[in-house]
Amino acid sequence: MKKLPTLHILNGDASVAAFEKADLPGQVLVWREVLSEGPVTATLPEHEFWQQRQAYITSAYSEPANAYQEKVLDTVERLKTTGSAFFEIILWFDTDLMCQVNLLYLLQLVGTPKAGVVSVCTPAPGENVGLLPPDKLQKLMEERQVLQAEELKQARALWQLYTSPDPLELQAYLHQTTLALPYMRQALQLHLRRFPDCADGLSEHERALLHFVQAGAKTIEELMQQFWQHDPGYGFGDSQLHQLLDRLQPDLIQTTNPLKLSFFGDRVLQGRAMYKPKPHWLAAVKVNSKYGFCFNSETNSLQKKH
Structure with a gap:
């Protein structure tokens, strides 16, 4: 044929x-x-x-x-x-x-x-x-x-x-x-860096969103523009960023206008508190408060959570 x-x-x-x-x-x-x-x-x-x-x-x-x-x-x-x-x-x-x-x-x-x-x-x-x-x-x-x-x-x-x-x-x-x-x-x-950090429970892209809010991003639109400018490697569109933000609100980012870190979010970003991620999937791994893997920023590698 x-x-x-x-x-x-x-x-x-x-x-x-x-x-x-x-x-x-x-x-x-x-x-x-x-x-x-x-x-x-x-x-x-x-x-x-x-x-x-x-x-x-x-x-x-x-x-x-x-x-x-x-x-x-x-x-x-x-x-x-x-x-x-x-x-x-x-x-x-x-x-x-x-x-x-x-x-x-x-x-x-x-x-x-x-x-x-x-x-x-x-x-x-x-x-x-x-x-x-x-x-x-x-x-x-x-x-x-x-x-x-x-x-x-x-x-x-x-x-x-x-x-x-x-x-x-x-x-x-x-x-x-x-x-x-x-x-x-x-x-x-x-992809491996999307796993929660061993030290504070934040993934790399979650931490980036918190930093942008801390630095003055006042609206969701501003937050998205800054993310796309600084972190284009994920390929996220509006829908993915909205889902990511939903996971962080209201625990870490207040649902206010303008956007603002919560007291707990500020403590997590300072390294003074540990965030327990809301359940979500990373490929075949279900990430939750009992997740089995975390990313070690000091060794720049994923490891089993102790």
Whole structure:
């Protein structure tokens, strides 16, 4: 059976307009999941994995179940059934954590022995596929990274490690292994820094929000702008930052206008009190007040909580 020429996979609808202007040959598929957020437990049977994801997305983002079916589950099924029909699959993903985790999932999905050529287009840090002019998108495609069998095998291994209930295994792999994807190490190290700090219970990005409020961010909009300016590596949008802020209010940040640290939040930021995180997921790890892992800022590494 003759293969179809090219399938382009874009991360999110924000890239579609720029991609259409570039008029690159091939079919286009948009990936609309955010696998860097919420429970990602690949040890579950596949149907249970997607049930868990659907429950999370419909709750966290007020997404109707039928919309999730159309936007995500139908897309997964299409890739599973027709992905091998293309001569080449090109994945267009930015350098941030959200994009890189989505990229890992898709590489292990489409990078099967039956697949044709699998390539990756990633703009330089600080650039976004959705904001590039047509000539830069064309150049990016010409310089795309074609992945070999061993590199696809590594992507599958990284996905299994990211979705493992023991994140220390991922940390060890990152220390011991040279990664084929140039921005994956930094993204996954940032993921590990999302775990609560051993000293005060704050994750790195939670601490950043507290510092911005302490420094004078008065509104949620100001807080978001400062976060995007100083911490673009997470790839967070409005929804993710609202969820993060919801976890911190009212315990650490008062629900006032203007925004203000609570007395307890100020003490935590000074290192004089310990914060117990509200329950949330980091991949396959359920973080709560009894969480089993914490990030040691002195050794710059994740460890089991004593």
